[in-house]
Amino acid sequence: MxxxxxxxxxxxxxxxxxxxxxxxxxxxxxxxxxxxxxxxxxxxxxxxxxxxxxxxxxxxxxxxxxxxxxxxxxxxxxxxxxxxxxxxxxxxxxxxxxxxxxxxxxxxxxxxxxxxxxxxxxxxxxxxxxxLDGPPPPLSPPGKPDAGRPVSPETSGSREAVAAAAATAVPGVTRLAPVLGSSRGVHTDGAHLRLELAVAADHHALDVARRVRTAVADAVPRPVTVAVLITAVDVIA
CATH class of the missing domain: 3.30.70.1350 (Cation efflux protein, cytoplasmic domain)
Structure with missing residues (x-):
């Protein structure tokens, strides 16, 4: 308990x-x-x-x-x-x-x-x-992106592994970044895949997500629907 x-x-x-x-x-x-x-x-x-x-x-x-x-x-x-x-x-x-x-x-x-x-x-x-009595203090410079929880490797050749490889190959994706109760960046529910990932701050987040959805849908071996959850926006030095 x-x-x-x-x-x-x-x-x-x-x-x-x-x-x-x-x-x-x-x-x-x-x-x-x-x-x-x-x-x-x-x-x-x-x-x-x-x-x-x-x-x-x-x-x-x-x-x-x-x-x-x-x-x-x-x-x-x-x-x-x-x-x-x-x-x-x-x-x-x-x-x-x-x-x-x-x-x-x-x-x-x-x-x-x-x-x-x-x-x-x-x-x-x-x-x-x-x-305010005077100028506000400057925002502290961002640190290194928080790696978050370790990402569990996907089984080689699985739909999840294919989806992960396709997503992380898209320009603007910095990493898989799972947050919703699992250490996996790709979640499967029947014919639906959800990818939890981080994008670079110098890319338009929605444009990156659109390319991810297209890349994953084209890469997996059978038709699926794809959702993207952006969990972080990384400032890359």
């Missing part, structure tokens, strides 16, 4: 750390992104806006009651493909009018979400919660 309780607690902590599983693109794109990975990209974009400090940040559906149907099975507990909303709080200096500073930060967040990740964000709700 103690072991089971510990495993359950670990799974809950892991899910809280990852945040929501956000749809990327539209219903046909079969791609999701962890909120944790999205937040890293957005905070780096915000750090490039002078005179502001991004504090609280959440991403979720614009309409909590909206219903979207993905073209392929979604990861467990993932949000459906619906428009998204960024809710954030920030601090800003008085070097310029606060609404001007907020607009610049809002534009940076929206640009990073759509132009770098492919999130279907239609609203950025930003509140200036604090007036």
């Amino acid at each position: 103690t072991v089971v309780t510990g495993q359950l607690a670990h799974a809950v902590r892991q899910q809280l750390r990852l945040g929501r599983l956000l749809p990327v693109g539209g219903p046909q794109d079969g791609t999701w992104l962890t909120e944790q990975a999205a937040e890293g990209v957005l905070r780096r974009a915000a750090a490039g806006v002078p005179g502001v400090r991004l504090d609280r940040l959440r991403i979720g559906p614009t309409d909590p009651d909206a219903v979207g149907v993905p073209a392929v099975p979604s990861p467990p507990s993932a949000l459906p493909p619906v428009p998204l909303r960024i809710d954030a709080e920030c601090g800003a200096t008085v070097d310029e009018p606060l609404p001007v500073a907020a607009d610049r930060l809002r534009a940076a967040l929206l640009g990073a979400a759509t132009d770098r990740l492919g999130l279907a964000v239609d609203t950025v709700d930003l509140r200036v919660a604090e007036v």
Whole structure:
């Protein structure tokens, strides 16, 4: 009982750390992104806006009651493909009018979400919660990508091994990066495959995922559906 309780607690902590599983693109794109990975990209974009400090940040559906149907099975507990909303709080200096500073930060967040990740964000709700006495400290430079849990090797010649090889050969994929309760980066459910992977920050996340889905579907020996869960966005030095 103690072991089971510990495993359950670990799974809950892991899910809280990852945040929501956000749809990327539209219903046909079969791609999701962890909120944790999205937040890293957005905070780096915000750090490039002078005179502001991004504090609280959440991403979720614009309409909590909206219903979207993905073209392929979604990861467990993932949000459906619906428009998204960024809710954030920030601090800003008085070097310029606060609404001007907020607009610049809002534009940076929206640009990073759509132009770098492919999130279907239609609203950025930003509140200036604090007036800063001076410039905010610079964002610490990103460290090496977190390797996460070790990836279990796939059985040679299996569908999973073929899918893993096809996915990691796509430009912009940095590694398999499983997070959802398994050490395998490729999950099989009948004729459906889900790949959990990391992409490079200098590539458009949705474009990479689209190429992965095509490459995997073409490589495996029999027809499958393919979903991609982007679990990290790696800054490569």
